[in-house]
Amino acid sequence: MDKKELNVAIVGATGAVGSKILEKLVARKFPAKSIKMLASKRSAGTEIVVDGQKYIVEETVPESFEGVDIAFFSAGGSISKKFASEAVKRGAVVIDNTSAFRMDEGIPLVVPEVNPHELKNHKGIIANPNCSTIQMVTALHAVKEKFGINRIIVSTYQAVSGAGAEAIHELGTQSLQFEERADIEAEILPSASASKHYPIAFNAIPQIDLFDESGYTLEELKMMNETKKIFSDDKIAVTATCVRLPVVTGHSESVYIEVDSEDVTVEAIRAAMATTTGVVVQDDPSSQSYPMPLYAEGKDEVFVGRIRKDPAHPSGFHMWIVADNLLKGAALNSVQIAEELIK
Amino acid sequence: MDKKELNVAIVGATGAVGSKILEKLVARKFPAKSIKMLASKRSAGTEIVVDGQKYIVEETVPESFEGVDIAFFSAGGSISKKFASEAVKRGAVVIDNTSAFRMDEGIPLVVPEVNPHELKNHKGIIANPNCSTIQMVTALHAVKEKFGINRIIVSTYQAVSGAGAEAIHELGTQSLQFEERADIEAEILPSASASKHYPIAFNAIPQIDLFDESGYTLEELKMMNETKKIFSDDKIAVTATCVRLPVVTGHSESVYIEVDSEDVTVEAIRAAMATTTGVVVQDDPSSQSYPMPLYAEGKDEVFVGRIRKDPAHPSGFHMWIVADNLLKGAALNSVQIAEELIK
Numbered sequence: 001m002d003k004k005e006l007n008v009a010i011v012g013a014t015g016a017v018g019s020k021i022l023e024k025l026v027a028r029k030f031p032a033k034s035i036k037m038l039a040s041k042r043s044a045g046t047e048i049v050v051d052g053q054k055y056i057v058e059e060t061v062p063e064s065f066e067g068v069d070i071a072f073f074s075a076g077g078s079i080s081k082k083f084a085s086e087a088v089k090r091g092a093v094v095i096d097n098t099s100a101f102r103m104d105e106g107i108p109l110v111v112p113e114v115n116p117h118e119l120k121n122h123k124g125i126i127a128n129p130n131c132s133t134i135q136m137v138t139a140l141h142a143v144k145e146k147f148g149i150n151r152i153i154v155s156t157y158q159a160v161s162g163a164g165a166e167a168i169h170e171l172g173t174q175s176l177q178f179e180e181r182a183d184i185e186a187e188i189l190p191s192a193s194a195s196k197h198y199p200i201a202f203n204a205i206p207q208i209d210l211f212d213e214s215g216y217t218l219e220e221l222k223m224m225n226e227t228k229k230i231f232s233d234d235k236i237a238v239t240a241t242c243v244r245l246p247v248v249t250g251h252s253e254s255v256y257i258e259v260d261s262e263d264v265t266v267e268a269i270r271a272a273m274a275t276t277t278g279v280v281v282q283d284d285p286s287s288q289s290y291p292m293p294l295y296a297e298g299k300d301e302v303f304v305g306r307i308r309k310d311p312a313h314p315s316g317f318h319m320w321i322v323a324d325n326l327l328k329g330a331a332l333n334s335v336q337i338a339e340e341l342i343k
Numbered sequence: 344m345d346k347k348e349l350n351v352a353i354v355g356a357t358g359a360v361g362s363k364i365l366e367k368l369v370a371r372k373f374p375a376k377s378i379k380m381l382a383s384k385r386s387a388g389t390e391i392v393v394d395g396q397k398y399i400v401e402e403t404v405p406e407s408f409e410g411v412d413i414a415f416f417s418a419g420g421s422i423s424k425k426f427a428s429e430a431v432k433r434g435a436v437v438i439d440n441t442s443a444f445r446m447d448e449g450i451p452l453v454v455p456e457v458n459p460h461e462l463k464n465h466k467g468i469i470a471n472p473n474c475s476t477i478q479m480v481t482a483l484h485a486v487k488e489k490f491g492i493n494r495i496i497v498s499t500y501q502a503v504s505g506a507g508a509e510a511i512h513e514l515g516t517q518s519l520q521f522e523e524r525a526d527i528e529a530e531i532l533p534s535a536s537a538s539k540h541y542p543i544a545f546n547a548i549p550q551i552d553l554f555d556e557s558g559y560t561l562e563e564l565k566m567m568n569e570t571k572k573i574f575s576d577d578k579i580a581v582t583a584t585c586v587r588l589p590v591v592t593g594h595s596e597s598v599y600i601e602v603d604s605e606d607v608t609v610e611a612i613r614a615a616m617a618t619t620t621g622v623v624v625q626d627d628p629s630s631q632s633y634p635m636p637l638y639a640e641g642k643d644e645v646f647v648g649r650i651r652k653d654p655a656h657p658s659g660f661h662m663w664i665v666a667d668n669l670l671k672g673a674a675l676n677s678v679q680i681a682e683e684l685i686k
Binding site for chain 1: 567
């Protein structure tokens with residue numbers, strides 16, 4: 001892209017991620033001539049104010065994308081499938097935050113710190129990976145480059161904001177119902193489209209998204225498949241367990257890796273990680289320093305701590321990776337992709 | 344023990360576990376002639392009523408154990424170290440729920456479903472394992488017997504009640520402070536004896552108990568070492584990450600195992616687990632059936648679900664193990680040890 005100032009559109013403008021994309025574009029002074037806020041017909045007319053500037057939400061129709069240079073999509077896979085090609089047809093580059101195209105051949109799946117070179121191959125659509133995948137590959141990238149990683153076993157501790165604004169509201173309501181000993185109402189989690197719903201307040205639900213016939217959830221399969229694609233490594237063994245927690249924002253991950261060599265130290269892992277821009281090693285047991293989701297909320301960085309060697313395996317290491325799932329896990333990564341595109 | 348009716352003492356009578364031991368003794372009709380409730384001087388005189396029967400708490404002194412046949416200890420390691428030998432000297436068998444003697448040579452560390460035979464070797468003190476260890480070894484025992492397990496990698500999701508009644512109170516207070524946007528006060532977790540305290544409400548803290556110089560926490564080392572001792576298997580590779588969650592009661596565990604053979608199926612693992620008394624396999628993705636801590640609270644059983652094969656490793660399996668940490672994780676297991684002793 002060689003324009004100095006760009007026309008931008010955000011589809012899903014009223015959602016948890018859409019509003020963060022707008023905030024990040026403004027805060028990072030993205031060279032936008034105009035920002036069009038698009039959503040469903042129901043939300044049309046809604047006013048959004050960021051940094052003193054007012055934005056009026058419009059209904060998404062194919063013609064919305066006339067003259068648009070970059071369109072961010074974050075309104076669910078079905079909306080992306082319906083409108084992304086309309087945007088591309090009109091000359092826009094689509095940065096899609098849903099799972100609609102991520103695993104499609106020829107669609108770059110990009111984390112700018114890890115595989116920015118994939119961007120040059122795009123044909124109009126660029127996919128933004130799943131939130132829990134992004135923070136993990138960002139943290140592991142330098143370790144993989146330097147020492148090789150042949151195996152990842154991850155258990156996640158995911159915040160409700162990953163399921164959208166309604167899930168945040170549900171956790172708040174249930175927490176009060178719980179304290180007042182009232183009946184707990186569950187209508188959203190573990191997934192709005194699932195048949196059964198369970199309370200998330202003071203609970204842990206080992207289901208994120210729907211189940212596949214393999215017994216894994218779609219969220220787990222996203223982590224397993226997207227990691228291989230982003231790392232361009234079909235041979236790396238990745239397996240995941242994804243769990244939803246009563247945390248508002250901030251995904252945490254207990255990650256176990258096996259590196260290619262047996263003489264790697266914890267210090268070497270820490271040093272490698274710290275070379276990645278945006279990765280903060282917060283790892284000092286003696287001062288109880290380690291990442292926690294409550295402190296990662298609102299931050300751009302990926303935080304890593306609890307790095308330690310498995311005494312029972314010569315090349316095994318544990319770590320604890322935390323990031324704001326709405327920022328590096330979604331909105332920030334999308335905006336970084338746009339920044340990389342116009343470099 | 345060949346007496347028909349026994350004199351029982353509970354040290355730590357006013358604690359989260361002590362009160363559950365009393366409830367379980369009464370509910371399971373343990374043949375107790377008398378139950379003496381012992382605690383610190385400060386709690387002496389407190390009245391506890393269970394099933395219409397009133398118990399008055401007395402201060403623990405060496406003479407408290409005169410005539411006692413079985414003494415349950417659950418008042419912290421220092422109290423066990425101070426009084427367990429006094430109880431044994433007076434002829435009592437001590438069932439100790441603290442970590443004071445667990446790894447001592449010659450002290451049986453017992454989960455009745457797994458290694459009841461170790462009880463015959465006791466010399467007065469029997470150790471009750473750590474809560475997160477008990478539920479894991481109970482669930483895995485039959486799989487290990489039938490197929491062999493050579494490796495365990497576990498990430499825990501632990502409830503605050505494991506840190507005692509004060510931690511339960513702290514979670515409740517912080518949840519309200521959070522909803523009212525008041526300042527959050529943290530004084531107990533991650534560990535009352537740690538220098539720093541962090542909020543647990545709407546957070547996840549990757550520290551349970553204090554750190555050892557290895558970078559592991561004592562809770563993680565307990566799981567690693569106690570599992571080997573209970574399974575009488577020095578060669579099994581066990582490594583753990585322990586995390587505290589805003590859950591009142593019910594520990595969950597994301598457990599990854601490698602079995603000795605490559606042709607084991609998920610169905611065979613489920614079938615093996617179901618043969619252990621007290622283990623409930625709750626595992627049907629098609630009906631969203633899996634264990635959750637909110638539903639395990641108050642239950643005696645260990646629940647297992649999300650059992651699935653690692654597509655990247657021929658003998659690797661994931662599972663999700665949940666139990667009430669105050670019952671099977673503590674009070675119930677202690678009472679079961681006593682029942683086994685008088686069989």
